[in-house]
Amino acid sequence: MAAVKSVTLPELNPSGFGAPEFSTPESQDSEAALARRFYYFLSLQREVEDRIERKLYRQGKILGGVYVGRGQEAIGIGAGLVARPDDVLFPCHRDLGLYFIRGIGPREVFAQYMGRVGGLTGGKDGNMHMGDLNRRIVAIISAMAASVPVAAGAAMALKYQGSSSIAFNFFGDGATSRGDWHEGINLAAVQKAPLVLICNNNQYAYSTPLEKQMACRHVADRGVAYGIPAEIVDGNDVFAVYQAAQRAAEHARAGKGPYLIECKTFRMTGHSAHDGGDYVPKHLWGEWAAKDPILKLAGKMLDRGWATEGDLERMQAAIKRETDEAVDWAERSPYPDASELTRNVYEEA
Amino acid sequence: MAAVKSVTLPELNPSGFGAPEFSTPESQDSEAALARRFYYFLSLQREVEDRIERKLYRQGKILGGVYVGRGQEAIGIGAGLVARPDDVLFPCHRDLGLYFIRGIGPREVFAQYMGRVGGLTGGKDGNMHMGDLNRRIVAIISAMAASVPVAAGAAMALKYQGSSSIAFNFFGDGATSRGDWHEGINLAAVQKAPLVLICNNNQYAYSTPLEKQMACRHVADRGVAYGIPAEIVDGNDVFAVYQAAQRAAEHARAGKGPYLIECKTFRMTGHSAHDGGDYVPKHLWGEWAAKDPILKLAGKMLDRGWATEGDLERMQAAIKRETDEAVDWAERSPYPDASELTRNVYEEA
């Protein structure tokens, strides 16, 4: 297989996968339509990840590491819906929503987690280690921030190719401590590569709180070190993230180089499925539960008359059905044959 | 050999190695005395490096890489004389003066460059890759900025030991692009380790000018990324460097953590002895020659009446004699025996 030169752009299904139409008349209000898409993707990520973490993992159907984005879904989804289909996405391990936005369905995600052939990597890798070059979504490796130089290089290539596409790179607060983070952003900044950098500052890296990770107050404080703009947004407000990402994308697409967005949020879960997060001061759970991005969005939608309670319930029900169906599908997907083991290490004739 | 636990502090010879007394009465003026020490060390570094680069290297007596600090000697020396003998120094490859300050003589330096047993590493390594744990001066490895995490760790250890000693870490502008630089400073900042960070911003890294190295204006802009103070000084003004280093050392010794000093300077030579520096715009050589740190210091000394022309000439002459003698000594120092090759890879019984 040669490197992918011309990219097949996925059909972006604006209402997601089989999400029901709303009863409210499809108004001209683009904000309402956007809200609906937000709501769909946020809820879908929440539901799929709940299923993974709280059900399939506990049932022993998923064996490897499980990291979810509970409580911080608005970041990937807010920024991801700014990205054009031809933009290149570099998700981190809590950005499942980005896959859905790129037209990858829950079926492939469940199969991925269960190590089946129907998974995006066919069982070769697990959990969020998945990607699809044709859909311009690049699989992370485990090493935190390793995707930053890679995203910088992709952005440099897009610029070289004269494309108006840009790259979106997602990472956590902890990842910013790594040398790769620094090297990658510095290179991209010098090259004025079209790169949108999105930090989910969920205040923890595994058990390590922010103050043991960095001595500056904000990740955004680091923008100045690279001569790039940086801003802070409420990462639980999907509209705020969306708007910041628009500013960033505009900046990058205009040839002005990288742009850093720090999204303040909270990881509403332990680090991974086996971690109860006991080191988190108890009161924080409640405080942040009240700021839940889905609740926040739902409130706004109801307030503004963009949806009724019934609409939202029907959406949730549809997502549950879709998720049920996808789990079934994935469980029926076979395990790869052992003969796959030694295949595709190198190009095959 | 066990790790060095108790450190033998070198006798700090305040007038250097056989530097002559000045004819001007040794006044109570500590500035004058300091200026004399500056002048001695600056001139000694200049002379020894000229000899290495322009003579021994061209004569084929030195075979490996040769990197000199011409034009930027005031940085190591200004900061180095702030360091107490019990402070730990991490020089970069243009900081020869630091070795002299620590009581390592030109003999050992020439022998080091010529690969003789009399060199500080006995021929195992070459050029500026030298150090002496007993004198608390740590040898660099080639990889730029690799010493930053190591200095951070030394500083953490000093803090843990309850010592009032601190660490001084020197590096160039180019080194700041490396992941190690970022990781090391970030760790030191979080740990509030007593670490003085001194950047010689000589505006080039090999052939690479600053604007291809970083997109921020100043290296000092990067301090904020670590929540540490950073300041900019004229790196060709040894008094200015000295004073900045005093502020930094005080900060570090007070338990407030790392402090970054950016010294603006210029590399008055190619990158190394084989590089003519043709990529440097011609006019810069002259402009910066006028700002030479030794000239600048001499001017001040004469102005203030701290020395006469004759004093300075006698100092220079003494340094030349000392250098001649040291070269002779080094050339008489034998090469290591081949049996040394496999020794001291591990602790020997």
Added chain:
Amino acid sequence: MPATTYLEAIRQGIWEEMERDPNVFLLGEDIGIYGGAFKVTQGMLERFGDKRVVDTPIAESAIVGAAIGASFMGLRPVAEMQFADFITCGFDQIVNFAAKSRYRWNAPAPIVVRAPSGGGIHGGPYHSQNPEAWFVHTPGLKVITPATAYDAKGLIKAAIRDNDPVIFFEHKALYRRVKEDLPEGEYTVPIGKARVHREGRDMSIITYGAMVHVAAEAAAQMEKEGVSTEVIDLRTLLPLDEETILASVRKTSKVIVLHEATITGGIGGEIAARITEKAFEWLDGPVVRIAAPDTPVPYSPPLEEAFLPNTATVVERARRLAAY
């Protein structure tokens, strides 16, 4: 006293050294309040305080580098890589700073880098690797790979006391699966000495880490088939205990070298080469290498099972070698 797990043995070893020598300190990610991703350092923050149990940012190069710097000041740092797979992020510090420091300028860097390695836990490509061969090819380092709880404890203690940089690979699949009664008193296990895990006359399996247990199972089965099989547990890969290896080879004349790391460029080649160089006349057949195939470690269970060398494979190759 209940039997002690491999994991607990390492924990005890570190604990005892922390008690013994105030210069010993720990640094790594999540080793403090969380007690480490695998809980090897559990309770140490409470006992020794946050000056000696340092939670670091996510920065392996800084962790190793800081360990080196602290060792220059007379401390005895024990650095944890959360997974051995991330040791690549601190690679330069290990192979270029630590390994060469004594040789270059007579400045020993007595650090220990602990690295939980190995597959069999469904970790996929980045939580399963066995990167020991890279370090075995790096003069100046010592490389340790214990297989038993006894050795894990004795070797971590020896590593901490050693005056050279040590990479200590802890096999994750052994953490809780392997246990034994440990002696009451204090002991260390010498670095650089292999161990006869099981005696035999007809064939030798030379191995280390988790594969020691696979080899032992295979040996038990071969015994039933009438082939008395010796299992050598190397324990230390660098320096390699050539003497023990060659003694076994001279006794049995038939050798299998077994490891979990991928085959090409793995340490099996080194061992096989030394055996043929130094005991060629004693060999009654080629030195057989059994190791993982040359692929990343796959995630899906059937793929990972096929990847990891197992008892059946070893028995099958052993039978062929016996018949040679």
Added chain:
Amino acid sequence: MPATTYLEAIRQGIWEEMERDPNVFLLGEDIGIYGGAFKVTQGMLERFGDKRVVDTPIAESAIVGAAIGASFMGLRPVAEMQFADFITCGFDQIVNFAAKSRYRWNAPAPIVVRAPSGGGIHGGPYHSQNPEAWFVHTPGLKVITPATAYDAKGLIKAAIRDNDPVIFFEHKALYRRVKEDLPEGEYTVPIGKARVHREGRDMSIITYGAMVHVAAEAAAQMEKEGVSTEVIDLRTLLPLDEETILASVRKTSKVIVLHEATITGGIGGEIAARITEKAFEWLDGPVVRIAAPDTPVPYSPPLEEAFLPNTATVVERARRLAAY
């Protein structure tokens, strides 16, 4: 036309590929206006412009990572490490990102990482290393080590066209010392094929890189002593051309494996092991390994001379083997 040096051959190869394919681009430190520390990319900035000849900050991990990212977008990046010794700073990107990408998610990373390696230039511990074995132990990479100008040109071109990540070791001591007339037209040299550098009947020396020339000198001397000595130049270390190796072994039955890298864990072990595994019956003596001792590369000339394998040593060991 005067003979072309090894260095110039690499330069020509890159140049031709740059002319042929606009997706080929270069990145590294000081490769633009300066033309590279060794001048391999001299003139390329002027010819191809700074969009295709990118001077980077000092950041090997970013260089390799950016190359990977650009390759995902369809480009053909050729990244330069200023010295192979600094490849350790980009190690994680190479062994974890590039090498595993195709396998994990079917995303090939067709990058070339050029790494000037090897001693004999008085470079000391950090400008002389031969780190190829680490990469040979990394499935998913290809590893190339040309010994001649012809091969250097043909292999760099093949590497750039290859659809997998390639680590290309250029031996610095050969840059200007080795030259030959190159064919006028365009050619490539296949990756994965060894070459009989010199035919012989009584003994084989299997080697690569600078040591090919040492082996050839030793072979010439052995010839005078009546021992017809074959020299195999591996050219590619991963994948290894087992066929050519084994054919030579079957012919001569006596083998020396020679490399400049340090011996323990070096690729000599792998080759020796394969030979004993697959041609045990043909061997008339143990496979002899000759390599540098297990030390850093020392700076001082007499130490470095003692470190590097040389003709005299090879001849001496060859004599002993011939008499075996």
